[in-house]
Amino acid sequence: MSAISPVPGFQSDFNVAWSLIRASLKEKLVYRFDLIIGLLRTFILIIVFRYLWLALYGGREMFAGVSVTQAITYATISMVIGPLYPNSLILDVGGRIRTGNILFDITRPLYYGNLLLFQMSGQFLATLVTSTLPMFVLALFFVELSLPASPLIWLAFGVSLLLGFMVAFLVDYLTSLAGFWLTETWGIFFAKWSISDVLSGKYLPLWIFPPLLRQFALLLPFRGMSYSPLAIFIGQVTPDQIPLELGLQVFWIVALALLGNILYRAAVKKLAVQGG
Amino acid sequence: MLRIFLLLKWKSLKAELQYPVNFISGLLGTSLIGVTDVMLLLIPVTAFQTIGGWDFWELGFMFSLWKMSHGLHEALFVPFRGRHDEYLRQGDYDSFLIRPVHPIVQILARCEFGSNALAEWLPSISMFFITASHVKVPWDAWNIAFLLILLVSGAVIEWAVYLFISSTGFWFIRTNNLRGIAGVFLFRVANYPLHIYGRVFPFIMTFIFPFAFMAYYPTHYFFQLHTVLFSNWLPYLPPLAAAVSLAVAWGLWSLGVQHYQSSGT
Numbered sequence: 001m002s003a004i005s006p007v008p009g010f011q012s013d014f015n016v017a018w019s020l021i022r023a024s025l026k027e028k029l030v031y032r033f034d035l036i037i038g039l040l041r042t043f044i045l046i047i048v049f050r051y052l053w054l055a056l057y058g059g060r061e062m063f064a065g066v067s068v069t070q071a072i073t074y075a076t077i078s079m080v081i082g083p084l085y086p087n088s089l090i091l092d093v094g095g096r097i098r099t100g101n102i103l104f105d106i107t108r109p110l111y112y113g114n115l116l117l118f119q120m121s122g123q124f125l126a127t128l129v130t131s132t133l134p135m136f137v138l139a140l141f142f143v144e145l146s147l148p149a150s151p152l153i154w155l156a157f158g159v160s161l162l163l164g165f166m167v168a169f170l171v172d173y174l175t176s177l178a179g180f181w182l183t184e185t186w187g188i189f190f191a192k193w194s195i196s197d198v199l200s201g202k203y204l205p206l207w208i209f210p211p212l213l214r215q216f217a218l219l220l221p222f223r224g225m226s227y228s229p230l231a232i233f234i235g236q237v238t239p240d241q242i243p244l245e246l247g248l249q250v251f252w253i254v255a256l257a258l259l260g261n262i263l264y265r266a267a268v269k270k271l272a273v274q275g276g
Numbered sequence: 277m278l279r280i281f282l283l284l285k286w287k288s289l290k291a292e293l294q295y296p297v298n299f300i301s302g303l304l305g306t307s308l309i310g311v312t313d314v315m316l317l318l319i320p321v322t323a324f325q326t327i328g329g330w331d332f333w334e335l336g337f338m339f340s341l342w343k344m345s346h347g348l349h350e351a352l353f354v355p356f357r358g359r360h361d362e363y364l365r366q367g368d369y370d371s372f373l374i375r376p377v378h379p380i381v382q383i384l385a386r387c388e389f390g391s392n393a394l395a396e397w398l399p400s401i402s403m404f405f406i407t408a409s410h411v412k413v414p415w416d417a418w419n420i421a422f423l424l425i426l427l428v429s430g431a432v433i434e435w436a437v438y439l440f441i442s443s444t445g446f447w448f449i450r451t452n453n454l455r456g457i458a459g460v461f462l463f464r465v466a467n468y469p470l471h472i473y474g475r476v477f478p479f480i481m482t483f484i485f486p487f488a489f490m491a492y493y494p495t496h497y498f499f500q501l502h503t504v505l506f507s508n509w510l511p512y513l514p515p516l517a518a519a520v521s522l523a524v525a526w527g528l529w530s531l532g533v534q535h536y537q538s539s540g541t
Contacts, residue, residue, distance in 0.1 A: 047477070052320070182297060187298065190306045193309075208320060
């Protein structure tokens, strides 16, 4: 057990983090063609949801206090920020557990969760520069968007997006730890994917959900992934409600991180039994 | 040949069943994708009543047709979605080409049967029976025959698109990008009625990636809707669309295979 890396919270290995981030950025730029196709995919999705909202509103001015332009803005920004979040973390960790390569990861003098977080942060930054910002500019030209007027809202959106990334990362991290018990993780990968796609508000905003389902979704951590930043962006979360929304995201990050540490300890023990 | 094919399927199902926890978790997890897709119909329709004039039962019926076809594709044709690239890269084609069975048939035989297809059928067949009772389709022998032909045609259309994309692999090393684009049309655009999408998407879904023949057009036949995009004949044409797209894809494959140079491994 002593060879297994510790669980402590803050190891400020900024050098490690920085080199992992640089590696992600380089990786993105090597596959330029993939990058362009990725942008095209996102663009098609934006158009799909734009048409869907136009069809749903069908000429109506407002629905639940939200205009069609606001709804389209929500969907567009959601598609633009979508690639920032981890997508194959669960399968990657699952693959490393199956091949046994996980041993090289967890024997490093760095908490495994932090290692993954640094890698995903690298992906976040690389995607932000190479995909999210260009896509946003493109969307400005092709889609009618309602942008926040106040710089404070932009700031709150930025903070909420970072917190949302943390929530998304922790949900994936927790799910991937289940791979220590299962030998195949694609089942839970798809399960997590399906559940969070609906309940995070990624595709459809929570205010159009039936009341019971909406209450349910609001009680779960998934809302912190997409709904919080997007609802702040289009003004559905009003300025005086913003601190509460951000507070909820922080609460979920702390709770999920603690749960992650506990599960990690159990998972490593389980792995030791298997390897023994 | 069919016997060997079915035997291989049965063996691979048995192989998967050796790990029951994986099998069940995989089956449930993948089935949830279907539940999510239904939610993405149900939630907006509950709030707004219709999408493009279609209510939940009509949309759900269309979705179930699409997903049953897609499930059949998963059961029969799935190696052409992605695995073909590996075969090319790793030189498996060397052995496909020297055996006395057509390489495409050999590749189909490599298809694992399994939880994938079941995970498509569980939600889609239940959706079909739930929605079919609401959409007032008279289930006479003629309609049932049309349904069966449709399911096969739909699976073949999906296969043809992936066969076409896989065949571009003879010239390009990786085809996953093109597959990703087709995937957006197959998995997202096809969920909602095509007439909400303006002009470009219906054109793509009819003439480039003809996924609209899997469910959208035939749904018009079942509901007796008489104004159809492009032509009123389209609802009857899924078998033709399947035949044409398979012929085109098979043609590209035949051209491509002459380009094949072993990777030398």
